[in-house]
Amino acid sequence: MSASAGHAGAVGAPAGGEGYARLWAADPVGWTAAGTAWRGLTGLVDRRSAELAGAAGALRAGWTGAAAGAAGGRIAAFRADLAALAPALVETDQVLAELAGRLRRARAGLAEAVALAESGGVRIDRRGRVSVDPSGVRPGVPGPPVARVAATVTAALALADSADREAAGRLDELAAAARAGWVAPPPPWRPAPGADPSTVRAWWAGLTPAQRRWLVAREPELVGRLDGVPAAARDQANRLLVGRRREVLLAERRRLLARWPHGPVETAGLARVGATLAGLDALTARLADGGEPRAYLLGLDPGGEGRAIVALGDPDRADRVLTYVPGMTAGLADATGELGRAGRVQARCAALDPTGATAAVLWLDYDAPDFLHEAVLPGQARDAGPALHRFQEGLRATHDGPPARQTVLGHSYGSLVVGTAARDHGLAADALVFVGSPGVGVDRADGLRLPSGEVWASTAPNDAIRLAPAPDELPRRVLRGLSPLAAVLTAREDHALWFGHDPADPGFGGRTFPSGRYGHTGYWDQGNPALDGMARVVLGR
Structure with missing residues (x-):
């Protein structure tokens, strides 16, 4: 399968030779398509399993x-063998x-090196060799050092090689498992729901790959909801449950x-x-479309208004996680x-830092208020x-390599969820961001258990949330002769x-960044x- 780029040489020497050309020729889109095709075979597995179930029913009816x-x-x-095959396809x-994502970032690194070289005085030949180019020197304009260009090429080739x-090692492991047996029953002990993520992580790490696949295939409900289980395994388990979740909704409709x-x-x-069925179908389509970045389904619950945790990119392998x-109403x-x-936000991070890896997670694992009379109370936040606290701890526990920079962003009532979790439980986060916030449960940034320099907020000048007074102000406004509606819609000068x-x-004591006049829901609008x-906070800039 090799997309290997080889190793870059010293300054002026061949910087990867064939590897440089091969990386330029690599096709990340093709690898993505290949993965989607493999995952698409799960549909065939489901159909064959259903056919076997029908055959078994027919046998029981007429044969004893x-x-x-x-x-x-x-x-x-x-x-059972078919059930074990589906997670391996995922x-x-x-x-x-x-692999496709990392190749894409490696190619971005080469593009950065070429752009540096073209800024003057440096040449990169077809084998990736870096040297001084006297013809490219512009009088009075300092060009980039040769060593910097060479280091950028070397880093890109090293990323592609890694x-x-x-990828080859993980695929070899899957092939070996196919020969030796996909699954093996694990020991009987299981972590309890809501267990500490470090305990879950230790339990998972103590299992063999065959035992983990057994759990994904046979106990996806357990694996899919446990914070401390790696994102890849949770994604495999929760994708197996999508059909069952849809059946629950269809049964309720009937x-x-x-x-x-x-x-x-x-x-x-x-x-x-x-509405929930339509939303689930739209989410299922996103999971199946092979779009970039790949989506990881980390949680799914059709009850009530429905809940979901979805990551764009693998948070266990990213440099930054939002x-x-x-x-x-979420x-x-x-x-x-x-x-x-x-x-x-993730796309903006990629534009600002094309060679870095940022994962973005939608955490919709709480009962969000549906009506204003609920949204003015802090109970749902x-x-x-506890669940948000546990999820963030799980991200820390399962991350591969050096810790990622973790940012938690709350919008509107979600900012109260984030602030309350940070205040009452602490959050495994390096930065907190609040946009369109009605308040976060504390009066000072230092009440959030993070350095005040990593607490950020923005509210649009025309965001109606600015007009929401503190509850104890409502009676006073009414007594001053304002109507109840006017009492709600009159801004306070003390920022409560x-x-x-x-x-x-x-x-408040934190830091702010500007927003244009895009109202309460326009913080993500282009322009x-x-x-x-938000992207610069995620990147740590």
Whole structure:
């Protein structure tokens, strides 16, 4: 499969030779497509498993005795083998998608080296050799040092070589597992739901690859929800559950339809289920489309308004990880829209740093308020705190290599979720960002357990959230002769909002970045400086 770029030489020497040309010729899109094709075979596996289940049912209906029992056992064994194959197909897709992403960043490194060289005085030949180019020197304009250009080429080739060797090793492991047996039962002990992520990580690390695949195939409900299990395994497990989650929603819709005549409860329920189904189908399409970056499904729950945790890129292998917590009305129905917001920050990070790896996570694993009378109360934010704390700890526990820079971003009511979790439980984060915030549960940045220099906020000049007063101000405004509506829509001068001091006010003690006049939901719009501000915080700039 080799995309290996070889090793770069010293300054002036062949910087990778064939590897330089091969990296330029490498096709990341082709590797992505190959991974998508492998993952697409899971549909064939599902169909064959369903056919076997039908055959087993037919046998039981018309055949009894010892031979019938043996045949039924044989069919069950075949179905178990097929169930074990599906996670391996998803894993192959993960490996090839990761290879494609790293090759893409390596090629960006070569492009950066070429741009440096073309700025004057340096030449890179077709074998990647770097040397002084007197004809390129422009009078009075200092060119880049030869050593800097050579180092950039060397780093790009090293990244490609590392990506190639790692991908080949993981695929070799899968091939060896196919020969030796995909799965093996693990020891009986399991971490309890909500277990400390470091405990989960230690348990997972103590299992063999065959035992891990057994758990993914046989106990996806457990694997898919445990913080401390690596993102790749959670993605495999949760993708196996998507069909079951859809069946739960379809069954609920059939139950509601069976209640006739339909009253307000049934009508509202049907509307909710329909919207959740549509949202799940849209999310499933994103998971299947092979788009860049690859999506990792880290959690999925169709209950209520629906919940989902989706990462764009593997957070265990990224240099920076953004966790985005949306606000009021967020649910499975609009999960792809919220994921798009996270993706726009990630895309801006890639534009600012093409050779770095940034993963962006939509964390929609809480019951977001649906109505204003819920959004003015902090209870749902408090309830979400332990889960967000545990998720961030899990990202730290499962990360490969040096720790990633972790940023948690909250929008609107989601900023209260983030602030409350940081205040009450602490967050494994290097920076916190709040946009369009009604307050974050504290009056000073130092109440969030992070250095104040890593607490950031922005509120658009025309964001209506600026007009939300602290609850104790409402009676006073009414008594001053304002109508109840005017009392809500009259801004305060002391920057106190529903849930504490406005974090976008310098008096809060954090740091701010600007936003254009894009309203309450426009922080991610192209052209809004807030998008650039969020990306630069994620990058640590």
